[in-house]
Amino acid sequence: MSLIQLLRVTKEYRLGRTTVHALRGIDLSFERGEFAALWGPSGSGKSSLLNLVGLVDVPTSGRVILDGRDTAGLDDGERAGLRNRQIGIVFQSFNLISVLTALENVMLPLTLAGTSSATARHAALLRLGQVGLEGQAHQRPDQLSGGQRQRVAIARALVTDPLVVIADEPTANLDAATGHQIIELMRSLNRSQSVTFVFSTHDPRLLDAVDRLIRISDGRIVDAKEAAA
């Protein structure tokens, strides 16, 4: 059974009097341990698709099945619980909480889940070590570089041992070298810990690193094939 299944998923937005068809009947699945990229131009529907996979949005029609569970009938609290425990999210603009230290940011999902402070701290320090930031644990986001902030965001996404980490253009706000390092980091975590990564990008230099490339255009999948890593 696939880890994530999208069945005939559509997503429409109202923009004034116009209806924007962001996704038009997507059928797609992701397996455990995949390192998959959504590729396409701006406005093609990559972010809409990731939002549905990450349960931060609901489809207009169709079904999103996560680990065998249909997410259609879940209420807001249940969706929040699933996002907290089973999904890690990495944002384009890092989205760290500015008043918390790197360590506190990484601890946050565990704290929200009700994990004890000591356990959350231990797990967060471990994840910060894995992304090479053990020395910056007590620094605030504004004291970190862009690359370091995105590493903190990755550590935060991983801290609950989620089923999948989704990343919406994780390198878009980074320079080429740092962006490459971030993809390498995600790739190594995928290989060493079998973490499933699904991310979107339109940076052609990053496409060589992925197992699977899903091309999307105008809300439709135009090509989904295995890539040579």
Add this chain to the structure above:
Amino acid sequence: MISLTIALRSVWKNRRRSLATLLSIAVGFTAINLFSGYIQDTYTGLRRTAIHYEGLGHVTLAKPGFFERGGVNPAKYIISRDELQRLRRLIEAQPEVQLTTPLLGVSGLVSNGKISTIFIADGEEPESSARLRALPGEDRIWQQDSLDPRRSSSGLVSTGLAALLGVEAGGSATLLSTTLEGQTNALDLDVLGTWDTGNSATNDKLLRLPLDYVQRLLDTEGASRLVVLLHPEASADAFRARLAPLLKEAGIEAEMRTWEELSVFYRQVKNLFDLIFLFLFTIVFIVVLMGIVNTLTMSVMERVREIGTLRAIGMRRTGILRLFALEGGVLGLLGCAAGVAFTFAIGSIINGSGLAYTPPSSSSPVPLTVAILPVQMLVLMGLLSFVSMLAACIPARRAAQLEIVDALGHV
């Protein structure tokens, strides 16, 4: 805990804006406390005045109907000497009672031989009356001049009346009234001294006379009222409730009034001050509410992406509400804490300044003081902090209702 950390640090991060809100809360809190302290101090002063200075004691007993119609037909409501003795024995046996003292009211004309004017007086038992008028915890008599038990034809004249008649200590006057049987009667009075009643409405009418002098003037051996002074910690209402069945059991018919019921002036002042306090409190309440709503609305608008992020990583809508409610609560609590410091500082300055003022209907200045009320401050602190939390829920509710994708896409 993490919500509190975020709330505290967000308040600190926006410290300039937070400071403005804190100050408005602190000023409002201080205004309420100082005014409240002032009126409490006034109530305490008025209470002492009523109980001791006016000689109302805590509870006054009279024959049923006296308080409504006693002035029209005093003879009907006279407590006889024997009844008075029984009553005093019964009441003085109660543990909360300090003393009892009988009064006999009289009114008529007072003359210096050339001019006459009306007077009102109560005949008092000099010894027990002097003890009634002594302040709690003080040995000295409230009045510098008290009635002299050895001189049964001498009395005290209010300063306004003394000025009107042109008499002073050592002088004399003649009192004219009617006996309980309706006969005209007149007695000479030696002026023992003068005193200020503290009330411009009575300072040109009142006399203080010995009980047996008034008994001779009215041709009776009884009294019209019996005043009961309790120990300071005792409650007048509780004592009255406890005494009523004892009186019934003893077969004594009596009506009782507490000092608060008898002191019209106290009730009027209290009602007025309570209304002003309510007005002031309402204004402060609205200012605090608007301040918090304004500050946190700005905070919510600036942190839409943060709210989206928190929701995306699993915080529920209630968590967002709690986060901003805590922020409001922190602002309220810190504002009140600053207000406590302001209250102590300004209160001490006022109390140490020696300022005095003449209240309406008072015949002499009284010191301007404010009571510092720690328990009330704590209650107010809790209330305003809670109000701040509630006020924060207005913008927080909007924040919690945001769609995550909209919040994340907010610039």
